[in-house]
Amino acid sequence: MIVVEFKNEKAKNTTLRGAKTLRNTPELNQIYINPDKTP
Numbered sequence: 001m002i003v004v005e006f007k008n009e010k011a012k013n014t015t016l017r018g019a020k021t022l023r024n025t026p027e028l029n030q031i032y033i034n035p036d037k038t039p
Contacts, residue, residue, distance in 0.1 A: 015033065016033065016035055019032075019033035
């Protein structure tokens with residue numbers, strides 16, 4: 001597991017929106033990006 005921290009909300013949102021396209025790329029379809037759900 002790798003934990004990534006973003007400097008701003010815009011970068012985080014852009015990355016999370018693009019995460020859905022990873023499953024359509026054969027080399028990257030085993031990579032999963034999940035948002036932090038801690039309160």
